[in-house]
Amino acid sequence: MSNTTMTLTLQIWRQRSANTPGSMQTYKLEGVNEHMSFLEMLDVLNAKLTKEGQDPVAFDHDCREGICGSCSMVIDGRPHGPRKGTTACQLHMRTYKDGDTITIEPWRAKAFPVIKDLVVDRNSLDRIVASGGFVSVNTGVTVDANATPIGKKNADEAMDYAACIGCGACVAACPNASAMLFTGAKVGHLVKLPQGQVERRGRVLRMVEQMDLEGFGACTNHRECSEACPKEISFDAIELLNLEYMRAQVTND
């Protein structure tokens, strides 16, 4: 295993708090190992900044294995960086070469206010889920597995929509900062299952209402969201959301 190291120029958005204006700051970082993940590279930068008595760069991270949806940064103009279907934590420095300049900034949306540097408040997505993205189940004994038969196709589609990790890259990528891919995925994974039928109508109406209240934009079918999605949620989610919404407006079930 080779151990190529590189020197990078990083341009990073620094913003002390939600109410202070931010700006891009330039940092030179030497000795970046090609096997590091993008976040490990930022750890190295932060260790250096801390040693120099400077404020480290704040960024969200948790699992670092691509499933928690915490990491949220626009790298060189693309949410999660250049690789398709890859979160920032799973992006490795071998993607870059010695001497590269990399720009990093937070998700930009009214519904995602910056807390500090690269950290944004994504509670708006949680509030959309809380408004209807669940099934109400009275607790009791555990139901036998496969007690409710579900067709293969529906099970697959529900699973694909359920892959959404709620990172918000779709919003960050959308020219209109729309959250319709996210909301569509959350509506979609429940509507494909028998358990999701009972609250079907109210769910989509309330979730769309909440999505609009949060100040997300409207989809104009650019399809940038599904291209940026680290879980590659299909753009079908938005069509499904439109249809479910229309259906809810005209039915009474």
Place this chain on the structure above:
Amino acid sequence: MTDAKRPGRLSTLARSTIGAKIVMATTGVILVGFLVVHMLGNLQVYLGPDTMNHYAQTLKGTPALLWGARSVLLVGLVLHVLAAIRLKGLNNAARPQEYAVGRRYRVTSSAARFMLLSGLVVLAFIVYHLLHFTVGVTNPADFNLHEVLDVASQTWVRNDNEQLLAKLPAELVRHDVYSMFVRGFQNPLIAGTYIVAQLLLAMHLSHAVASMLHTLGLSKGAAARERNINIGRAIAAVVVLGNLSFPIAVQAGLLHL
């Protein structure tokens, strides 16, 4: 009643972003349908003055159809523009601070990103086009041309004698749309304006049709989306090439008085 809290119906539809998209898509279907019919109707100019003027006379002779279509189109256009302005406002507000570094888009097109711009140019063109050929205020000399039916030979003959035209019964006079059409496009400035407007219409339609099919739920799956993008481009190409042929044919002398 399983849902404890159910939001209302049409009120939520009208206010929601998805409602605005549905308005854009359904009015879009009406407007695209009109564009196709309008272009096909105008192709009759290649069949000569008599066919073209007879077509115009027929349309004017069925006021219920004419004004019915015009009202639907006007309402459709107004709703389309209002929904577009509302969506643009919402979308601008959804990202108050732009990215510091220019974004690298992966799949969207310039046509999709500049829909409002192309739409506004097309809207301005529609106003001009109506003033030019429907109301006849921009070039009245080209507009006020008529034909009179020569009863003996049953042929229509150009007649610009306004006193005579005023006296004749309506069924013996018809608008000389063919001459208006040719004289209009003989002016290079007017021909150029129409050509530029049509190119922007092509840009608008190339995103509009696929987008509207998607909103209406007709493009499930990547293959269907790809197909709809091609359908959109094909419709844009057919409508605009047909329309572009008119000023070009006049300028090239293929259509003449």
